[in-house]
Amino acid sequence: MTLPHPNTDQISLPIVLGVLGDPTRLAIVRYLASKEGLPLNCSRFLDLASKTNLSYHLAKLREAGVTRAEVVGTNRMITLRRADLDARFPGLLDSVIAAAADDTALPAVGGHDLEMPA
Amino acid sequence: MTLPHPNTDQISLPIVLGVLGDPTRLAIVRYLASKEGLPLNCSRFLDLASKTNLSYHLAKLREAGVTRAEVVGTNRMITLRRADLDARFPGLLDSVIAAAADDTALPAVGGHDLEMPA
DNA sequence: CCAATTGTTCAATAACTTTTGAACTAAGGA
DNA sequence: TCCTTAGTTCAAAAGTTATTGAACAATTGG
Numbered sequence: 001m002t003l004p005h006p007n008t009d010q011i012s013l014p015i016v017l018g019v020l021g022d023p024t025r026l027a028i029v030r031y032l033a034s035k036e037g038l039p040l041n042c043s044r045f046l047d048l049a050s051k052t053n054l055s056y057h058l059a060k061l062r063e064a065g066v067t068r069a070e071v072v073g074t075n076r077m078i079t080l081r082r083a084d085l086d087a088r089f090p091g092l093l094d095s096v097i098a099a100a101a102d103d104t105a106l107p108a109v110g111g112h113d114l115e116m117p118a
Numbered sequence: 119m120t121l122p123h124p125n126t127d128q129i130s131l132p133i134v135l136g137v138l139g140d141p142t143r144l145a146i147v148r149y150l151a152s153k154e155g156l157p158l159n160c161s162r163f164l165d166l167a168s169k170t171n172l173s174y175h176l177a178k179l180r181e182a183g184v185t186r187a188e189v190v191g192t193n194r195m196i197t198l199r200r201a202d203l204d205a206r207f208p209g210l211l212d213s214v215i216a217a218a219a220d221d222t223a224l225p226a227v228g229g230h231d232l233e234m235p236a
Numbered sequence: 237c238c239a240a241t242t243g244t245t246c247a248a249t250a251a252c253t254t255t256t257g258a259a260c261t262a263a264g265g266a
Numbered sequence: 267t268c269c270t271t272a273g274t275t276c277a278a279a280a281g282t283t284a285t286t287g288a289a290c291a292a293t294t295g296g
Contacts, residue, residue, distance in 0.1 A: 013221045014141050017214070021136025022284085042243065053285055055244060060283095074242045074293040089217035091209060096135070099207035103131045140254090160273065171255055173274060178253095192263045192272045 003062065003069050003076075008084040011065035016089070019064040024049050025057050026100060027107065029066060032080040033097045034109045039070065039077035121180065121187050121194075126202040129183035134207070137182040138214060141224070142167050143175050147184060148227045150198040151215045157188065157195035 020026055027048050032040065045054050058078065061067040065084065069076045085093045100106055138144055145166050150158065163172050176196065179185040183202065187194045203211045218224055 012223055013214075013217050014139050014144055014224075016139075017135050017144070018139025021132050021134075021139050023132045024284095026132055026135070043241095050286075051243070052245090052287075056284070059244090071292095076243070089213065089220065091213035092217050095207065095209035095213045096131075099131050099210050102207065105130055106132075142254095161271090168256075169273070170257075170275090174254075177274090194273070 002071065005062060005068060006065040008065070008088055011084065011088050013089060015064045016066060016085075016092075019060050019066060020096060022057070022060075023106070024053075025061055026096075027109070028057065028061065029080065030097060030100050030106075030109045032067065032078065033082075033093075036080060036082065039072075039079050041075040041077055044078075120189065123180060123186060124183040126183070126206055129202065129206050131207060133182045134184060134203075134210075137178050137184060140175070140178075142171075143179055144214075144218060145225070145227070146175065146179065147198065148215060148218050148224075150185065150196065151200075151211075152227045154198060154200065157190075157197050159193040159195055162196075 020029065028045055031045065042051075042054055042058060045058075048054065049057060058067065058069065058076075062069050065081060065088075068079050068081050070079075071077075080093075082093060138147065146163055149163065160169075160172055160176060163176075166172065167175060176185065176187065176194075180187050183199060183206075186197050186199050188197075189195075198211075200211060
């Protein structure tokens, strides 16, 4: 059970930009970037949208090649495709994330900690 | 007769990204970047869309703060707001333009020369 | 097996975006 | 003044995207 992802050379700039042009999706990407390396499951993002709507936005991100989703049991673990994006569009992701951090009109990235309970 | 433009601190990242996510507008921006400094009138872009449609896309770019339009007689001279974009979102415009140049799925920027006829 | 958890799909709707042609304005040149 | 050039505005049509709730599927733990 693997989900469809474009390969690196199929990632399209206008599609990536369009996908990042939505505030919910930009927030998802910022959150992923802030926890980079850690695979996060979808329900991490439930403060950003309803479950159904999240499914929609996460599919858009995945289909655009911005994120990767791996099926692990009943979870989908989501990661940023940083290496692929950097290879295809050097500097783009970093400048978008830095720009988002500078844009005071956007909410700060959520700081849920993810330590295991002791 | 001046047209409405957002000031620098009003430029919003998701709006800019959304606006650049359209292939016609991305092509306009690439062309402006390739002729940087030169103010170009709207009809420079008639190969990209119809006159009416161009008016629509150029308004979107202007309202997002990506371009500036100055009324000069019967022309609107369009320039990239590079300094403002660089101030607000450092590196973003450069990486978008570089990414567009790398994206072989996008058409090469049109090379109309603009020498005055002899 | 049963129930809970995680997330998807579907159909409907609402909201927005893009594109078009026809009519228009405003400036400039003959 | 009349014609042309440059571009806008408007309303309609077409297309696309976002959001919702209800129903569904798959896995896991008891």
